[in-house]
């Protein structure tokens with residue numbers, strides 16, 4: 001487990017929203033663009049990695065208590081998604097890498113943090 | 118604690134605001150001090166039902182009855198109804214239109230998710246009349 005802000009810094013993700021929010025703990029990632037899969041399968045502490053950028057993605061992160069949304073491939077959130085993220089205090093990060101590369105990076109950073117403990 | 122009843126009209130027009138009723142119930146449960154696990158299960162089950170009303174039934178009415186021991190969610194719509202409920206309950210079955218799939222819905226996982234996260238799920242549906250979901254979550 002690692003605080004989402006520490007993870008963002010270590011992985012090189014940038015912020016669309018939530019840089020000053022209290023971040024939750026990330027223990028892994030769930031990579032998917034189909035929202036009901038995310039709702040049903042994302043575990044506690046999973047960061048959501050997706051290329052979906054509409055407000056429903058933010059709603060799903062809120063409902064499933066996910067610590068953050070990471071938009072891969074440099075995808076930008078649309079205006080309504082940004083508004084929803086602000087209203088609901090959801091941390092939204094940007095990754096220029098593919099979903100796979102993003103997940104690999106997260107895994108590496110979490111592993112290294114775990115090894116140090 | 119006296120049972121608390123919360124009631125919402127769910128707009129069928131706007132996908133971007135879908136989930137507001139579930140969001141409001143989630144906040145209320147947090148204030149009432151329910152455990153994170155209970156809150157998460159209610160939020161997930163209610164959100165899936167709410168978004169189904171928006172996608173498949175042009176909106177409807179959402180009610181949450183909250184007591185110490187259990188939370189009941191009732192989602193009632195006057196949409197097209199579900200012809201074959203057993204089929205609709207199967208993972209992967211979906212009639213969601215293309216434009217909805219492009220938003221990330223239509224995996225056919227919503228109803229199975231509700232079943233997974235609730236203690237009881239009852240569906241009453243009449244084609245051409247509407248659908249009512251009754252979801253029970255014990256605290």
Ligand SMILES: Nc1ncnc2c1ncn2[C@@H]1O[C@H](COP(=O)(O)OP(=O)(O)OP(=O)(O)O)[C@@H](O)[C@H]1O
Nearest residue numbers: 036169173205211212213222223224225226227228
């Ligand atoms: N309120 C409703 N009114 C009419 N039909 C419904 C309603 N809810 C569900 N259905 C039918 O049941 C099917 C399965 O629903 P389910 O929620 O499991 O999947 P979905 O909504 O199609 O996709 P997903 O939930 O994964 O985004 C729907 O595609 C639709 O045909």
Ligand SMILES: [Mg+2]
Nearest residue numbers: 165169227228
């Ligand atoms: Mg659904």
